Amino acid sequence: MQEVKDITIRLGAAAGDGIQSAGEILAKLLSRSGTYISTFNGNQSAIRGGHVWFHVHAGTHPVYSMGYGVDYLLPFTQLAYDEHYSLVNKGGIIIYDPSAVTARDLGADISQIKSPFLATALKYDKYPIMKNTVAVAEVAALIGLGFDVVEETITSQFAKKPEIAKKNVEAAKEGYGFGVQAGVRKALKYSDKRLPFLHANYTFSIGAVAAGCRFYAAYPMSPASPIVHWMTAHAKKLGITVFLGEDEISVINATIGAAHAGARAMCATSGGGFALMQEAVGEAAMTETPVVVVNVMRTGPSTGLPTKTSQGDLNMMLGISQDDFPRAIFAPRNAPDAYDIAVRSFDIAERYQMPVMVLLDFQIADGGYMTIDHDFEPVDINRGKLLNSDGTDKELHNGTWFRRYQLTPDNISPRPLPGTPNMMYVAKTDEHDEWGHDLSDVLAGLKESVLMREKMQEKRMKKMEQLKAEMKAPELVGQTRADLTIVSWGSSANPVREAMEVMNSSGLKINALEFSDIYPLNTQAIVPLLKSAERLMIVEANYTSQFGGLLRKEIGIDIKDALLKYNGEPIYPVEVERMVRNIMVKEVESHVH
């Protein structure tokens, strides 16, 4: 037995074979044994058939991404074997059922264990589904977990069906036996600490409700659907109103309506649905209604690859809807980050009375769990200039209307809620004066209206300057001085972090700047960080380096070395490493010649 710091396990089968829940059981086993995990779900836009896989990376320290290669491969189909065997690390193990899979000769560096998953499963049930249980239990033994945690996890998994639980435990026992027989291989140090694991769709949802959001609107779209599933599942308990719209346009407009009425309101979708929401984002900005809109990115353009990952929607968020208006854009790096950003999003939306956009992606949201190693803290709620009682301030009334769009030194106006006596106002998408009168109408083009329009556009846009100052600089991870600084944003931070740790432990000097506050960029804080870097590289999951483009545009820094992945697969740490070594070698070469 070899005690290691992290291991990777991958299961592969056809859709409908239960591979995802097998993977989740594995993740639970490890999480209930004190280790940190990060998972990935290689699924397809089909309900049955095809090929899907599930990847678990577990470590004794926090792990963020896929790790390096595969230590344990469980291919349930020939296709799974053929697709993944080449990723198995030296010293790695493939466990397979010869009734389903014919192995190749992979040399001595890789062990291949034959186990009769199917036959064993069929001993306990007429359906083959329990072969997953057998296999997972075998892996549990191989990675040195005790059977007690296997039994406990399976029992709790089928808590509502004790008959089935029992059968599964028995099948597991046999599978575990196969593992024991083969002997424990790579193993981690385990404990009885039990760590929760979630993906960013869930942590963002929890963060939202933690921050007072009780209105959620959605139209299902992968990979954002888990949010609506979570919200509806918790609606009764937490008192969440869920609006299931007929399309994304109704979804965001209802969100705006709810926010107008005083709720903290949010909606989520993926790129195509977001494209439909754009007109209304401008509406929110113009009416100064605080809403939080989440876009969980997948591979595009257009329908693209609905179950694959990408960071290709940044340009869309930057260009949303017609003409200039204020907005904030965040991109949480991973599940723990998403909780904090959810909380901040609602405060910023309300304090600045503007739409806040959040970019998640398949990789960290629907596609991958990550261990959360701290308890979520209750939060304070800052609703900004929301007024709760009816005003008596003369300056704010003209007899009929409340001065909803008052020009103020900080460019933010007092906001009353419908239902409050004496504070009536009309929220306007037409350009308007301080009282909400149209400037588009019989006043349009008159000198005073032209001036007022100018002031209103300035009022709205200047909110950005203030906001800018409170947007966070990227987190600097790793040593302060390094030979290479890798810039990442949102989910691309994770593989970079893992690769960096590995590379630094092999003697390189690399650090990373991880952006999660995307727009407006806090230029003052960022410029020194970027300018002082010895050399820069950027990693993102799109074709044109959209974030690189934003940095060029806003900061004037052009990062030429870019790892751009756009095939829908997650970025692997090894790809980051390869690119870095490539750059470093060139560097050295150019110093030599």
Add this chain to the structure above:
Amino acid sequence: MQEVKDITIRLGAAAGDGIQSAGEILAKLLSRSGTYISTFNGNQSAIRGGHVWFHVHAGTHPVYSMGYGVDYLLPFTQLAYDEHYSLVNKGGIIIYDPSAVTARDLGADISQIKSPFLATALKYDKYPIMKNTVAVAEVAALIGLGFDVVEETITSQFAKKPEIAKKNVEAAKEGYGFGVQAGVRKALKYSDKRLPFLHANYTFSIGAVAAGCRFYAAYPMSPASPIVHWMTAHAKKLGITVFLGEDEISVINATIGAAHAGARAMCATSGGGFALMQEAVGEAAMTETPVVVVNVMRTGPSTGLPTKTSQGDLNMMLGISQDDFPRAIFAPRNAPDAYDIAVRSFDIAERYQMPVMVLLDFQIADGGYMTIDHDFEPVDINRGKLLNSDGTDKELHNGTWFRRYQLTPDNISPRPLPGTPNMMYVAKTDEHDEWGHDLSDVLAGLKESVLMREKMQEKRMKKMEQLKAEMKAPELVGQTRADLTIVSWGSSANPVREAMEVMNSSGLKINALEFSDIYPLNTQAIVPLLKSAERLMIVEANYTSQFGGLLRKEIGIDIKDALLKYNGEPIYPVEVERMVRNIMVKEVESHVH
């Protein structure tokens, strides 16, 4: 009488008073007298009441914009007087009816002529509408036009109602008499050449049909509506199929459908409608369907000022829809330009099989006519790789399907039309292989599919590199070497040109770079032009200098001196001049100290 090179005339009244048609008659008078015109329509988003105005700039040489100040002001209401008198040039004239307007003391530099428009009109009709005729005829006399052209124009205007024509001619005669009495003031040199004048919505429409477009889809939206009015008015004669959709989403999808079936197809809208179309622009790019989509910009954000002008939608066009995909963006500078760009748009859309986006704006489209001083030429149509017969090429068939998305050296694939035997294919918004099979489905994530996805994204995106090379560099207007180069794009070119001519004739050395090919930028051609400039300034009608941002991002050039107008009013040459003089003075100052 003073013979000048250009004059400006402005009429002001309430909506519904017929000021626009009075302005158009004036424009016709001048156009039928061999002069060049450029007009502007200061209207409102209300059907009656309020205040609207109409501005005519006429010259013996081509005029592009508003000119300088107002030479002749005709205020029909007190509000019109109060709003516009301060713009009247020294030596200018205000002609007004004292029954409606009380004049101020404006000193000796400005003549104010009292004329009984209303009383005269009421002599010939019980409605007051003919006061416009009286006034226009008076101006005609004041600018030295003969009565024959007035009579001819009015007669042709009411050709279908000879009774009314006659009354108007009589009223005009009286008005003309008032002018003769007052004496001709500033006048141009006239001829009997008759020049057509159109706005960019019309010239773009004519260009589209000239290039073979016979399918037009629309949902009305100011300031794009004149296109659908033109198309429906000419549908019978020219054989145009017009789809009047229930919303902008159906409009663009029908356009895509028509293009798929082989039509040259186009649709147009304004920013808010375009926001709704975005998802489908990605659809067009992914299915490689050639469509032309026009966005006639107005002041935003959101509903904003529907009848006012802006260049605020560039960022939206750059960021349309999810993930990276190819697109071309053009911004014609004015009406003559729009014809040429319409023609190029359809060719580029079909040759590259991608969506082409065109940005017009209120100022040059709905809002202002301009003289066209050349006959539109018939065009050649290049449909690129469109196949017209059924193929026999084995390489292009797999027995079932046509290889619609074939990977080719130039990244463009052969395109057959539905209805052709043996060439069946399915256009796909899901990622697909060369034969149009889904890669999102049971093939997703398999090694080969991942590779194929990569190639498909590259195929699409690399079309941009080729296209880049044929995008035009900005037109350099003025002398080659100058102390200051003014960058403009689309409609902002017009006031810059006028200001430049005036400034250069007063001894400054200024030239202009006018962009109409916006994206992708032909970097190779542009960089030397920008880099060799002594000093740069940019002029555009939005808050954040969106085009400046694009230049920073794509070319790395940051133009700090920017005239940004975002109040909805057109950019005046005098504003350009003011900014230039400001810069130049600072320049001189900094040289001195």
Add this chain to the structure above:
Amino acid sequence: MSIKAYESDTRPDWCPGCGDFGVLAAVKDALAALNIPPHNVVISSGIGCSSNFPGFIKTYGFHGLHGRPIPVAIGIKDANPNLTVLVTAGDGDEYGIGFNHMIHAARRNDDIKVIVMNNEIYGLTTGQLSPTSRLKQVTKTSPSGSIIYPLNPLAALIGDGATFVARGFSGQPKHLSMLIQEAIKHRGFALVDVLSPCVTWYDIYDEVRKLMYKLEDKGHNPTDFYAAMKAAKEEEKLPLGIFYRDETKPSFQEMLKEQIGDGRWASKSVTPLNSETLRELEYEFS
């Protein structure tokens, strides 16, 4: 409540004679009759002449996007069901670009009241075909006469399962006020289609006056689905009144209340979660 309580400082910008004036008067009259304080009313509208309605009446308002006032209204009502939520918009807004929202709000029986100022034309954009424009109608987008059949929104809505469908005429503001009052009192979604002529682009005053009659005068039974459908399909004459009314179906908000509990409306419960609940939610996945 006096009508004065709803008086705005903003003069409507409608053309003299526009039908929408009558609708404005009727809405004020209805609210006053029902004694609903102005601050408890929110009026959501789209874009169009008719959609300029909020601001001409002193209540809360949301003057949003073309075609989207219904979802905005639903969001408001879901978040705070104590408010009376009206939608006031045009035929283009509601039967064209926004009709799907109405169809689905009607089937959900969302407790909002939609008043459509139907002038059979796009007024604000200067007179193009609307979904209710007639075959052969000459407009700016049908210069040789329309070749598009008109939508019958009432029949479609009744078929769809709407629980309250009525039609009024802007020239009869008292009758219209009655219809609006019944709509507000109704349990759930209500559509009040109002023939509100556009004197500038398509004046149908005379025609309406000639053809109209009141359903209630003919003994119409609004709980009879087929009678309602027949009235909606009538082509020779123009029935006004309540076509269909079903008070047996709970509204969406009633059912929502049952689900999340009374008082837990989203607008009232902007409160943080405590650590215990947070821990529970976090550890659901472990």
Add this chain to the structure above:
Amino acid sequence: MSIKAYESDTRPDWCPGCGDFGVLAAVKDALAALNIPPHNVVISSGIGCSSNFPGFIKTYGFHGLHGRPIPVAIGIKDANPNLTVLVTAGDGDEYGIGFNHMIHAARRNDDIKVIVMNNEIYGLTTGQLSPTSRLKQVTKTSPSGSIIYPLNPLAALIGDGATFVARGFSGQPKHLSMLIQEAIKHRGFALVDVLSPCVTWYDIYDEVRKLMYKLEDKGHNPTDFYAAMKAAKEEEKLPLGIFYRDETKPSFQEMLKEQIGDGRWASKSVTPLNSETLRELEYEFS
């Protein structure tokens, strides 16, 4: 024409037992029976399990956006009316996000044939409420039972003025083929709603089998509007067949042909203008 002529090389990715297989068989059968060559057919679809339809059958196809196959189909038909244009999509696609397009295509009487695979659920997105899901139905978005009334698309469409409305069952592909053939032969817009059960997320096979009957067996007269409406509103039993049919109204494309003239279809007339016409157009404004 033999059914083989429509055979694709792509095996449907539907779950074994999915209703959509029956629809695929029926469409092929109908096209073969009517002798329409595969290259003259274009099938437009949206996004959903059902929308994967094109590609499983060898005809031209456009697999577009969720909810938008109808406008794409109209564009195709307008540009080239010689093509037979079908829409194949799901209940989410067509009755939810895309229903407004259907309503307006129906009223325009656009000559396209819409086949909706109605499984009362969102299949591809793993089982959420669809517009035709029932009250109390438990789905991923209604874990404690739906509180949203279902849409009755047939009644809504009949009310709206659709000229052909039918319902079939994927378990009866021959009968379904007959309905599709009639739809294709119909003069204008046709909706064929097909109960096409989702065996994975919401299996209604047994229920349909138990409740169904054929309208034609009961002497139903599809030209009778009220009989059609009654059938569409039936709740106890499940009628299949042609609910409503009106062959008296010309389709939009027939009227278009009258307007622009035959043969001047947009797909056939991609031709430049000559200088004379250009000059004329240019000088209209002068």
